[in-house]
Amino acid sequence: MKRLINLFTPGTKRSIHRLALLSAFIGGTATGAFAQNPFIQTQYTADPSARVFGDRVYVYPSHDILATPGKGRVGWFCMEDYHVFSSANLTDWTDHGVIVQQNKVPWVKPDSYSMWAPDCIERNGKYYFYFPTSPKDTTTYSRGFAIGVAIADKPTGPFVPQPTPIKNVHGIDPNVFIDKDGQAYLYWSAGNIYGARLKENMLELASDPVILQELPTKGLKEGPYLFERNGLYYLTYPHVANKTERLEYATSNNPLGPFKVTGVIMDESPTGCWTNHHSVIQFKNQWYLFYHHNDLSPQFDKARSVRVDSLFFNEDGTIRKVIPTLRGVGLTNATQNIQIDRFSRTSDQGVSIAFLDTLNKFQGWKTVFNAADAWLQYNSVDFGKKPARFVSARAASPSGGVLQIRTDGLKGPVIAEVKVPAGKDWKVIKAPVQKLGPGVHHLFIVSKGKDPVEADWIRFE
Ligand code: FUB
Numbered sequence: 001m002k003r004l005i006n007l008f009t010p011g012t013k014r015s016i017h018r019l020a021l022l023s024a025f026i027g028g029t030a031t032g033a034f035a036q037n038p039f040i041q042t043q044y045t046a047d048p049s050a051r052v053f054g055d056r057v058y059v060y061p062s063h064d065i066l067a068t069p070g071k072g073r074v075g076w077f078c079m080e081d082y083h084v085f086s087s088a089n090l091t092d093w094t095d096h097g098v099i100v101q102q103n104k105v106p107w108v109k110p111d112s113y114s115m116w117a118p119d120c121i122e123r124n125g126k127y128y129f130y131f132p133t134s135p136k137d138t139t140t141y142s143r144g145f146a147i148g149v150a151i152a153d154k155p156t157g158p159f160v161p162q163p164t165p166i167k168n169v170h171g172i173d174p175n176v177f178i179d180k181d182g183q184a185y186l187y188w189s190a191g192n193i194y195g196a197r198l199k200e201n202m203l204e205l206a207s208d209p210v211i212l213q214e215l216p217t218k219g220l221k222e223g224p225y226l227f228e229r230n231g232l233y234y235l236t237y238p239h240v241a242n243k244t245e246r247l248e249y250a251t252s253n254n255p256l257g258p259f260k261v262t263g264v265i266m267d268e269s270p271t272g273c274w275t276n277h278h279s280v281i282q283f284k285n286q287w288y289l290f291y292h293h294n295d296l297s298p299q300f301d302k303a304r305s306v307r308v309d310s311l312f313f314n315e316d317g318t319i320r321k322v323i324p325t326l327r328g329v330g331l332t333n334a335t336q337n338i339q340i341d342r343f344s345r346t347s348d349q350g351v352s353i354a355f356l357d358t359l360n361k362f363q364g365w366k367t368v369f370n371a372a373d374a375w376l377q378y379n380s381v382d383f384g385k386k387p388a389r390f391v392s393a394r395a396a397s398p399s400g401g402v403l404q405i406r407t408d409g410l411k412g413p414v415i416a417e418v419k420v421p422a423g424k425d426w427k428v429i430k431a432p433v434q435k436l437g438p439g440v441h442h443l444f445i446v447s448k449g450k451d452p453v454e455a456d457w458i459r460f461e
Contacts, residue, residue, distance in 0.1 A: 035091040035330035035380075036342030038295045038305030041364060042095065043083070046304035047117030047223065047277040048290040049175075053127075053155045057283055059085045059093075059290065060120045060129065064303045065113075072113035077302050079115040082131065084156055090283070090308065091330035096156040100131060105148060105161040109134040114145070117223060117277055120155070121176040121202075123184065127152045128202045129159050130174035132188070143170040147188060149203055168205050169196075173277070176202075177226045177255060185255050187212075189222035193237055195256050214259045215250060216241065223277040226255060232317055235259050238276050244268045245276045247291065249319060265311070266322050269293060273301040280311060287311040288329060289322045296361050331382040331440060337394075337457035340445055341365035343376045350374025350447070356456065367455045369401070369447030375410060378443045381460075385438050388460035392430045393418045401453035406444040407436060420453050433460065 038045070044064035051058050065078050072078030081101040087093045102108050102115055112134035120129045128149055135146040146165035152158060171190030176198070178184045184198040186205065193215060197206040212235065215221055219240040226235050233252045238245035247266040250259035266276065266289065278291040289311040297303035308329050312320045326342040341353045341364070350371025357363040367376060393403060400422035406412045413435040420429055447453050 035328050035332050036339055037307040037309070037324075037326050037328040038293070039090075039093055039308055039328060040085060040095075040306055041296065041362060043362075044296060044303045045083075045085075045306040046275070046292045047173075048279060048292060048306040048308075049117070049119040049225075050279045050281045050288070050290040050308075051120055051122075051155070052281055052283050053122055056086045056088050056155075057090060057281065058120065058155045059087075059306065060099075060118050061085070061292075061306050062115065062117050066300075066303060067113065071111075075302070077116065078113045080113050082115060082118055082129075084120075086156070089330055090288070091332070099152075099157040099159045100129065100150050100161060102133060105133075105150075106163050107135050107137065107146070107148065107165055109136045116145070117173045119175050119279075121178060121184075122155070123178060123202055125153070126202075127155050127157075127159070128176065130176055130186070132172040132174055135165055141165065141170055143190060145170065145172045145190075147171065147174045147186075162203060166203065166205065168209065169194075173223045175224045175226060177228075179228070179255055183255075185226070187224040187226055187235075189224055189237075191220065193221050193224045193235070195224075195226075197256075210256060212250075212257050212259055214257060215239075215261060216248075220245075225279050227280050228255075229282075229313070230317060233259075234280070234319070236265060236278065236280060238278070242268060244272060244274045247276055247278050247289075247322075251317070263318055264321060265289065265319050266291060266324065271298065273304065275301070275304070287313065291322075291324070293324065327379055331380050332378075334381050334383045334388055334460040337459050338378060338381060338443070339364065339457055340376055340378050340443075340455060341367045342378075343367070344379040344442070345377040347373070347375045351376055367445075368452060369403070369445075369455070370452040372448065372450040373446060375444055375446040378445070380440055381443055382440050383436065383438050383460065387436050387438055388433050390430055390461050391416045391418065391433050391458055392428050392461070393420070393458045394426055394428050394456035395420045395453060396424060396426045397422065397451060397453040398424055399451035400449070401451050402448040403453060403455060404446045404448050405458070406446065407441040408444075409442075410444050410446070412444065417448075418458075426456065 045061040047062040049060045067078035114134045118131040135141040148165040150159035150161040171188040175187040196209040199206040236249040252259040273294045292304040294301045327344040397420040403418040405416045415436045
């Protein structure tokens with residue numbers, strides 16, 4: 001399904017006109033998302049299962065919506081369908097629309113709003129989409145959740161759901177892995193993490209499910225995701241070791257274990273988002289961790305948003321802990337609106353981030369500078385081959401202020417000074433750029449006055 005997203009008016013934070021035009025050529029809708037986190041900012045998304053198919057990354061997330069009386073359970077997860085998103089550069093994302101809907105799957109209990117964390121995998125040119133949800137048949141599937149499969153010829157669908165869920169699988173969070181010898185495995189969770197071999201048809205178990213029992217016994221474990229690197233199998237999973245979920249991993253020489261608990265990939269959310277759910281891929285020689293947080297819904301952690309950060313291995317094969325960032329991954333094109341509120345670093349004081357419109361959080365964020373010399377660093381801006389000549393900033397300052405822009409260090413060259421006139425309304429202010437070479441630069445935005453200045457975005461030309 002193709003859909004034109006028009007949440008944003010021209011000139012505001014997430015103007016997507018250019019991307020929408022571009023995406024028309026590849027079949028889908030630009031999301032208004034760029035390289036920053038969360039990388040989908042037009043709807044709530046969670047549980048991102050990322051896959052590399054051909055030369056693109058596809059992300060199959062859950063789609064959180066807000067329950068209302070009569071529609072789902074208020075105050076709980078509420079999900080009725082799945083979208084798929086893709087990108088060739090992890091920077092520009094396309095929403096390919098809805099691929100599976102709860103009330104169009106024959107075995108699903110109507111209006112159950114329980115389309116939880118999915119996964120997708122390719123085998124022999126077919127794409128198998130696995131999803132957990134509430135079945136009509138509560139006799140056979142007594143524990144509340146079953147896992148179904150929908151099949152397509154392309155990663156974006158159309159997906160045709162199978163008439164019944166997978167037999168002998170009771171649980172959530174399916175994850176599929178195909179080993180080098182062609183054997184496929186299905187993993188899922190139901191308090192513990194389970195695994196089993198899949199038949200060649202990818203639709204039936206080829207072995208009895210086993211509990212992967214070397215994992216921690218205390219605290220909920222769910223969301224398994226298994227990958228292989230240099231002959232070592234990494235079973236990664238969210239686990240409540242303390243208060244909320246953190247991402248951990250165990251390793252083995254065999255896809256079904258025995259596993260050795262090895263470490264933590266990402267600590268608990270510092271702001272208390274209870275769930276985290278992830279996937280790990282290698283794309284163009286870099287490893288990435290896809291995960292979620294509740295950036296667009298800080299007060300309600302069942303409305304989540306997907307993020308991506310780079311992941312690195314130590315020489316001994318262990319995973320270095322991933323520190324979550326707002327900046328995310330990939331290059332930001334200097335001629336697009338650069339959302340500096342998705343920063344790499346800021347000064348200890350004098351910089352804060354706020355929603356542009358607290359009644360419509362999908363409008364995104366602004367940066368508030370409120371001390372002299374407060375600064376913000378935004379990494380990896382691609383200026384291309386020609387040096388930029390002008391910068392524009394969308395900013396506002398009741399008493400007026402100056403934003404100085406430097407490159408490649410707080411003591412790096414000053415390339416522009418944007419004078420923000422006094423006034424409460426947002427203005428787009430243009431200033432000349434000097435001493436800026438082509439290529440990729442880190443930007444430093446420094447507020448030179450003590451009075452508050454709010455900045456929405458900056459853009460070069
Ligand atoms: O999205 C609903 C559930 O929350 C998922 O299935 C779990 O992994 C957790 O993220």
